[in-house]
């Protein structure tokens with residue numbers, strides 16, 4: 535089986551898929567897409583012009599959530615979607631909140647279109663503030679049964695939340711006690727730590 539992950543340095547959505555692939559111990563090759571390619575040749579792979587995209591034996595998939603759900607169905611063990619329907623629904627709730635409500639509005643392309651007047655530094659501050667404001671709202675409904683976001687196991691919800699918190703820190707946000715403790719708990723788990731992508 536040939537699996538190719540189209541990714542780009544610093545891409546939060548690609549980090550999610552990379553973490554899922556690593557956690558499930560699926561072999562893949564990573565293809566770095568340059569910013570020039572994103573708006574030219576890469577459009578043949580994903581007409582939206584976004585990374586990640588995953589090629590499995592030549593079949594191309596895009597959108598990180600769809601890709602991770604594909605991986606879950608194709609490679610169910612270890613699971614990233616909980617032990618039962620209740621957990622699975624909460625995991626999807628958290629992933630969707632991060633993917634749609636947190637990540638999308640602060641996407642570079644969206645800000646370039648909606649806030650063209652802002653300099654790069656102001657955009658970074660805006661992106662970081664938005665992420666942290668949303669993460670604070672999320673904190674009351676995660677880690678209720680353990681240090682993992684949903685239930686007692688590492689899941690796709692942890693991948694989405696941990697990656698976006700790390701992105702806020704990269705944007706220069708102040709560290710948050712709740713999310714620092716959360717990251718520390720996740721990384722105490724050896725399989726989680728070993729599968730965490732390092733280059734983003």
Ligand SMILES: N[C@@H](CCC(=O)N[C@@H](CS)C(=O)NCC(=O)O)C(=O)O
Pocket residue numbers: 544545546547548572583584585586596597598599633641642643644
């Ligand atoms: N909802 C999409 C979001 C993908 C996305 O926003 N990708 C960003 C990197 S994290 C991207 O390719 N940005 C290119 C650009 O802004 O030009 C997903 O989950 O895959």
